[in-house]
Amino acid sequence: MKILVVGGGGREHALAWKIAQSPLVETVFCAPGNPGIAHLAKCVDIAADNIDALLDFARDEVIDLTVVGPEIPLTLGIVDRFQAAGLDIFGPNQAAAQIEGSKGFSKRLMEKYGIPTAAYASFTDRDQAVAYIEEQGAPIVVKADGLAAGKGVIVATSVEQAIGAVDDIMLDKVFGAAGASVVIEEFMDGEEASFFAFTDGTNILPLASSQDHKRIFDNDEGPNTGGMGAYSPAPVVTDDLYGEIVETIVKPTIAGMAKDGCPYSGILYVGLMIKDGKPRVVEFNARFGDPEAQPLLMRMKSDIVPVLQACARKELRQEAIDWYDTAAVCVVMASGGYPGSYDKGFEITGLEDVMAMDDVVVFHAGTSLQDGRVVNAGCRVLGVTGMGESVAAAIAKAYDGVAKIRWDGAQFRKDIGRKALNRG
Ligand SMILES: Nc1ncnc2c1ncn2[C@@H]1O[C@H](COP(=O)(O)OP(=O)(O)O)[C@@H](O)[C@H]1O
Ligand SMILES: [Mg+2]
Structure with missing residues (x-):
């Protein structure tokens, strides 16, 4: 097989590294890739969000499977375009990628299907958002609705800070169109963990547990980052909790998406807050976590390629993934x-x-x-x-x-x- 990985970060390096080990694979391409990926794949100078050029390349090279790393091409509809051209591609389509692309969309989904998460309200009007914050009090969390490169969430410790965040997002538009709407959310205390499941829209195949380190400094101090490190397995996710996450979060989410007419296929990333052994959803992402992909893929013993292909073709039958016991x-x-x-x-x-x-x-x-x-x-x-x-x-x-x-x-x-x- 010829496989194209879209993206050029640590997550895509880990994906290309794992994919290249598959006996099914002849050539791995990566667009745009990076100097590390170049050791194991042919890097192609096309940006991850240049969908026209990616599609031309995949057609010309007769790529058997395209694997999308980052969220931007997903929310731009890369999957819809490739599918319309009859090409296999791993990831959710544009409608399903809203689960990450709009925080309001994901909160409404969770509310509708009883998936445990923080209480919230959604606003397109600044004054109504402020009134809600004053009524709720602090601590409280303010989120720009759209993609904001991991900077659109403010965990406010005072009402003034929360109102300031609403003004930055809605009046000063610091995140552009991503801030046309805001989600105001109850503050959840606890320990965060990341949970991933492959899915073809109906069947699910959960991965081993993992945990990210979002803050820049030791002891979780300083501002949030894209992630400063990760490990797997994560002991905070006990066997019981693992089962509960699958049953009360992953299954109803995938079933709910299908029921609402936008079946989700690809990998679902569930950001969790765990308190007293109970999981609640912080957010969903429509792709692999970075850095979590790195320890997870290093521990994965099963060939990943049949799983990616089965998700893309809506024929995921595999019941479990084998992991190295490390x-x-x-x-x-x-x-x-x-x-x-x-x-x-x-x-x-x-x-x-x-x-x-x-x-x-x-x-x-x-x-x-x-x-x-x-x-x-x-x-x-x-x-x-x-x-x-x-x-x-x-x-x-x-x-x-x-x-x-x-x-x-x-x-x-x-x-x-x-x-x-x-x-x-
Ligand atoms: N309701 C909440 N309660 C407490 N902390 C939260 C809450 N929502 C988000 N956070 C914190 O903010 C971080 C970023 O929020 P998240 O919803 O994951 O947005 P994004 O990853 O898109 O920036 C989370 O990882 C978590 O640390
Ligand atoms: Mg997040």
């Missing part, structure tokens, strides 16, 4: 200054030393090639992922890798995976 931990190395502004173009050294290590893989995210040298070119630069017999062993492996890699200003958290250790 833990995997991914430490994200980011540019200095992130999540604020940062400088690019610093040479990254030590990558070859890590490539020679066993049980450690460096997934590239924001790197580029400059005069034959790999340099930092984005906010999150690398995901150093280690595998080991236990979470402790995997943490040690990942940080052994991190210690070999250097560039000016590189920053990373020192406590990735510690939450899992604290749970014993």
Whole structure:
């Protein structure tokens, strides 16, 4: 088979890495890819949101399956376009991708089908939103309805802060059209976890548990980021909780989407808040998590290609995925200054030393090639992922890798995976 992966971050590197191991696969292409992906796939210089060019490329190359990494092409309708051209593609269509593309859409779905989540109200009028905030009090959460690159959510500790957030979103339009509508939500206390399930719109195939680290600094301090590290399995998701998430969240969500006339196929990402052993949904995403994809795909023993193809063809019959009985931990190395502004173009050294290590893989995210040298070119630069017999062993492996890699200003958290250790 010839497979095209769309995207060029750590998630797409992990997908291309896993797909390339399949005996079914002849060639992996990645658009646009990155210097790390170039070691195992043919990178094609087409942006992930240039759907016309991607479609032309897939037709010309007679691609057997296209796998979409990021959310933007999904919400732009890449799946509808490929399907109309008779091409197999993994991911939800435009209507179903609203589950991520509109927070109001996903809240209405959860309300309709009794899926546990925070109480909320949706507003297109600024004064009504403010009145609701004053009535509810703080803490309270303000969310721009549309995609805002992970910056559209403000967890407000005071009524004034929440009103300020509404004004930023609705009056000053800091997130553009994404802020035409806001969701105001009850603050949920607890521990976050990520849960993923493959689905063809009817059948589901859940993945192993995982947990992200969203804050920039150790001990979950500082502002939110795209994710500073992740590990799998996550002990906060006990066997009982795993079953409860599948039964009370994943199944009714997929059934509800189908019932409402927009069946969801691809991978469903459920962001969870867990409190006293009970799960509630923070949000849904329409694609794999990044960085969670990195430890999850490293632990996946089953061939991923038949699963991706079955989801695309609406014929998912597989009942379970085999996992290595190990833990995997991914430490994200980011540019200095992130999540604020940062400088690019610093040479990254030590990558070859890590490539020679066993049980450690460096997934590239924001790197580029400059005069034959790999340099930092984005906010999150690398995901150093280690595998080991236990979470402790995997943490040690990942940080052994991190210690070999250097560039000016590189920053990373020192406590990735510690939450899992604290749970014993
Ligand atoms: N209702 C809530 N209660 C507490 N924290 C929340 C709530 N909603 C969101 N958050 C926090 O804000 C983060 C971002 O919110 P989320 O809905 O996942 O939006 P996005 O990922 O699109 O920015 C979450 O990971 C969580 O830490
Ligand atoms: Mg989120």
